Amino acid sequence: MQELLRLVHESLPLSSFDGSKVSSSGVKHDINTQEGIRARNSMHNRVKSDLFIPAGGRPNTINENNWRDYLDADGKPSSGLIVEGANLFITPEARQLLFDNAGVVIVKDSSANKCGVVCSSYEIVASMLLETDEFMAVKDELVVEVVDKLRALARVEAQLLFREYKKDPTSALPPASERISRAITRVHDAVLAHFDEVCEEDQQILFTLIEEHLPPKLRELALDRVQQNVPLAYIRSIVASSLASKIVYREGLQFTEALPDSNLGNMALQYLKQEKKVQRLVHDVRSSQLPNKDDIADLLARGGVMYPCVVGHEIAGEVTLAGSEVTDLKVGDRVGVGAEVWACLNKDPNEPCSACANGDDGYCPQRVGTYNYKYKNDGAISYGGFADYVRVAHEYAFKIPDNIPSDVVAPLMCAGTTVFTPLKEAGIKPNDRVGVVGIGGLGHIAIQFAKALGAASVVAFSRSNSKEAEARRLGADEFVNYSDEKQAEAAVGSVNILLITADAKNMPYSTFLSFLAVRGTCIMVGLPDDDIKFNAFHVVAKGAKFVGSNIGSIQNIKDMLEVASKKSVRPVIQKLPMSKVNEGLQMMRDGTVRYRVVLEN
Known part of the structure; x- marks a missing residue:
């Protein structure tokens, strides 16, 4: 053992082993003897271990004809986990046979050896950017930073690989490794092909990926030399690889494989631009005086919108x-x-x-x-x-019930459920009067459901008289303009259930709560942007309840569709072709929709 350790410490090959150190009962074999060759070629079959890493040459050592030699007499493998190095030590057929018959988990070389390829890339870039004396001066520090980069790369590769394995534990890992490689290559090639069509401003956004790619010390010393010292083709390849890897590792294979070839390069660019927007927003939030700014910034950085986003x-x-x-x-x-x-x-x-x-x-x-x-x-x-x-x-x-058309049922699936659920759960009694605040996308459906669920009277509350006729056509028995002091005062204590669907800022919640009768219930489904303020007296003095409601459960949606079918609850819609989606969105911003825009494709 001491002789073997000497070879290690002095970085000497095994051929330098001193034969005199072999004991009298020992035998030395090397690759110059038949026994040595046999021992070397069969060691992976004989030595039991937790992990086997074939890192050398000898392609096809384990193949479809000899894979059983890797198992003992009980069918157990020498090692249950193989992390491949390079040079196809195990053939594709043998990988599958070992997994199917012995459960051997194999991490394919295309996953396991990525760090080696990237490390070589860093060597090449460093040689282009640094003089020899500069490199030697920072070599130790640079090595540490490159190792950190490689660890991060290995981590995201492994995370994606095992996310795929979780979806189907009956599938071997190598096919997933191949899919990862194909996905990265596909996006990489699309970005490269799209480069010449990209405007100067967007090219600068793409080139920010060079800064992300370089280790910190290399970035510090030579970022300004990249354009001059590194060939454009190499720069573009680094950019394309970095962006492709970012998208595939972050979003996964299903997302990436679903992206169309026709616009893939541009979609990848838009993905990066949106990420940069989020980063700028995070920076602005951290630099602001907002309360809890760090928590908000962390939330934005972790979540926010995941692009591409299809609404x-x-x-x-x-x-x-x-x-x-x-x-x-x-x-x-x-x-x-x-x-x-x-x-x-x-x-x-x-x-x-x-x-x-x-x-x-x-x-x-x-x-x-x-x-x-x-x-x-x-x-x-x-x-x-x-x-x-x-x-x-x-x-x-x-x-969908047969008597409800598809264009009409669409708004019921969310807006309808949102107002139906709290009205149903409130338990409207035959003598109850139900009020609805806000005659818009939610409120106009709420009036109909309140009536359908048996309210004795439905009262529509709005801040102007402009929707009175519409509210009455929809089934409201009474109409109150709460901006009118006399009408608001007359409505005090007039409803048992009040559903607030409006979401404008600075709404008079104390006024709304005053409309409740004793033991009444106020339900919020609208979500205003500002904090709401109200006088608690209107809740406490009447023994009232102030609650909220989000969307409905599976059973609530089924019940909603049944009531809508039997009682002819129908949203008021404006139809547009999908090609005019931007017009529909502008109508929403302008507040001119009556009352739901339905896009048809």
Whole structure:
């Protein structure tokens, strides 16, 4: 052993081993003897270990003809985990056979050896940017920084690889490694092809990736030399590789593979531009005087909008594909989708969910919204109704009653559910008077549902008289302009249930609460941008309740559709083709919509 350690300490090859150090009962074999060659070529089959790393040459050492030699008489492998180095030590066929028959987990060389390739790239760039004496002066520091970079790269590669494995533990890892490599190459090639079409300003945004790519010391000493010392083709390749890796590792394979080839280079650029916007916003927040500015900045940095983002959360369409375990829907069924596409539904005994167990799946902490959320099981991003196709858990695709047209049912899936749920849960009694504040996208549907659920009278509250006629046509028995002091005073104590759907700033909540009768209930579904203020006397003195409500549960949505079908609750809509989406959005900003814009594709 001491002789072997000497070779290590002096960095000498095994051929320098002093034969006199072999004991009288020992035998020395090297690669110049047949026994030495046999021992070398079969060591991986004989030596038991937790981890095997084939890092040398000898391609096809383990192949489809001899893979069983890697297993002992009981069928157990020499090592259950293999992390490949290079040179295809194991053939693709043998990888699959070892996984299928012995459960051997193999991390393919295309994943395991990426750090080697990147390390070589850093060597080349350093040689272009630094003189020899400069390099030697910072070599030790630079090596530490490069190792840190390589660790970070290995980490994100492993994280993505095992995210893919989690989706299907019955699949071997090497195919996922190959998909990762193909995805990065595909985006890289698209960015390169798009470079000449990019304006000067956007090229400068792309070149910021060079700064991210370089280790800190190299950046400090020679960032200003890159344009002069590094060939343009090499710079572009670094930029393309960096952007492609950023997108694939962060967003995953499903996201990247779904991006169309036709516009992939531009989409990658837009992804980077949006990231830069978020970074600038985070910087501005940290530099501001906002309360809790660091918490806000961290939230923005971690979350925010995930680009590309496909919006749209009130959807009506047809089932185009159903999973093998879906029994309640079939291809061709007409369905509606609201603001939620997945919840845990308390199905995992290891992670009990009290919200879902109580039928409150709309409040599930793991819920996935219809767009710009990540699915918890595979990390994929949810895309909304502006897309050609959407992914939805079957529980959240609801069959549409035959007597409700698709264009009319779409707004019911969120707006309808939002107002129906709290009215249903409030338990409207035959003598109850129900008030609705705000006659807009939510309020005009709330008036109809209040009537449909049996309210004795429905009172519409608005800040002007402009919507009185419309409110009465929708079913309101009375109308109150709460900006008029006399009308507001006359309405004090007049309703048992008050639903606030308006979301304007500086609304008179004390006035609204004054409208409640004793033991009345005020429900907020509108979300104003400012903090609300009210006199607590109006709640305490009447023994009233002031509550909020978000979206509805699966059962509430089913009940809502049934009531809408039987009682002819219909939203007022304005239809536009999907090509005029920007016109529809401008109508929303201007407040001219009556009352929901429906886009048809």
